[in-house]
Amino acid sequence: xxxVIQNPRYQVTQFGKPVTLSxxxxxxxxxxxxxxxxxxxxxxxxxxYYDKDFNNEADTPDNFQSRRPNTSFCFLDIRSPGLGDxxxxxxxxxxxxxxxxxxxFGPGTRLTVT
Amino acid sequence: xxxxxxxxxxxxxxxxxxxxxxCTYSVSGNPYLFWYxxxxxxxxxxxxxxxxxDNLVKGSYGxxxxxxxxxxxFHLKKPSALVSDSALYFCxxxxxxxxxxxxxxxxxxLTVLP
Numbered sequence: 275x276x277x278v279i280q281n282p283r284y285q286v287t288q289f290g291k292p293v294t295l296s297x298x299x300x301x302x303x304x305x306x307x308x309x310x311x312x313x314x315x316x317x318x319x320x321x322x323y324y325d326k327d328f329n330n331e332a333d334t335p336d337n338f339q340s341r342r343p344n345t346s347f348c349f350l351d352i353r354s355p356g357l358g359d360x361x362x363x364x365x366x367x368x369x370x371x372x373x374x375x376x377x378x379f380g381p382g383t384r385l386t387v388t
Numbered sequence: 389x390x391x392x393x394x395x396x397x398x399x400x401x402x403x404x405x406x407x408x409x410x411c412t413y414s415v416s417g418n419p420y421l422f423w424y425x426x427x428x429x430x431x432x433x434x435x436x437x438x439x440x441x442d443n444l445v446k447g448s449y450g451x452x453x454x455x456x457x458x459x460x461x462f463h464l465k466k467p468s469a470l471v472s473d474s475a476l477y478f479c480x481x482x483x484x485x486x487x488x489x490x491x492x493x494x495x496x497x498l499t500v501l502p
């Protein structure tokens with residue numbers, strides 16, 4: 275089945291220690307998104323890629339970076355995690371972003387910062 | 389600007405009864421409306437969408453939603469609730485041609501009581 279895969283499902287890192295979360299997709303979608311979700315709140319969009327074009331949300335901290343080396347993979351790098359970065363990180367894909375398409379989400383990575 | 393409101397944080401309904409989860413939106417232009425469901429420690433799953441056409445949209449797992457342009461609403465409904473429908477539900481809105489991506493509501497926790 276075509277799907278969005280996130281690894282790992284649970285990640286524990288230390289305060290200030292860089293961490294990378296990964297996402298892959300077999301849907302061959304053009305757009306990949308990274309969201310941060312805290313405590314059953316609305317997902318907050320951090321950034322997205324349309325193909326290789328990177329689009330950063332204005333309020334995404336510089337501490338968060340992303341890479342998309344090819345169509346299938348996308349990475350979220352947190353350069354110096356703080357306690358406030360503990361959250362569920364969701365990757366999603368869509369075929370296009372204009373007009374708005376339904377997004378397909380991975381299972382998420384729950385990040386704990388100690 | 390675009391925004392979406394889910395006025396109820398929590399909805400409780402007895403199994404077998406009809407359920408409604410409310411959503412209202414505000415956009416400049418024609419809205420693209422989506423409903424997603426999230427189970428604990430999982431990503432969001434797409435349920436249904438409205439783009440144009442028939443105001444009653446049918447989706448997965450027996451859910452449907454009614455688009456009401458005059459009331460700027462897109463309420464999610466199901467004729468007969470199941471205990472397994474208990475989850476967190478998110479409404480989302482987007483607009484074609486906008487630089488903004490989907491805007492998600494704050495979520496409604498649905499509990500179906502046996």
